[in-house]
Amino acid sequence: xxxxxxxxxxxxxxxxxxxxxxxxxxxxxxxxxxxxxxxxxxxxxxxxxxxxxxxxxxxxxxxxxxxxxxxxxxxxxxxxxxxxxxxxxxxxxxxxxxxxxxxx
Ligand SMILES: [Zn+2]
Numbered sequence: 001x002x003x004x005x006x007x008x009x010x011x012x013x014x015x016x017x018x019x020x021x022x023x024x025x026x027x028x029x030x031x032x033x034x035x036x037x038x039x040x041x042x043x044x045x046x047x048x049x050x051x052x053x054x055x056x057x058x059x060x061x062x063x064x065x066x067x068x069x070x071x072x073x074x075x076x077x078x079x080x081x082x083x084x085x086x087x088x089x090x091x092x093x094x095x096x097x098x099x100x101x102x103x104x
Pocket of ligand 1: 006007008009010059062063064065
């Protein structure tokens with residue numbers, strides 16, 4: 001089973017988490033100005049990389065907070081975990097590390 005380190009609670013088994021799909025999908029500010037194709041792309045088109053993928057996860061069985069994960073889609077290795085609103089780590093710095101949980 002995959003172990004995921006919630007940035008708020010610490011390491012836990014994957015079954016405490018809910019996968020939320022690709023991270024950093026931003027809703028268009030003015031959806032009415034989009035063509036049908038642009039709106040369809042926003043709703044349905046997602047990356048499907050072989051390698052590092054930025055994903056959203058929610059610690060649904062505990063704190064309920066959302067955060068982002070960089071996970072290798074080939075090995076399932078989690079390369080980085082960062083909070084919503086934080087900058088995604090650069091590819092070169094996506095080493096095997098997981099954050100320390102907060103003490104609050
Ligand atoms: Zn948590």
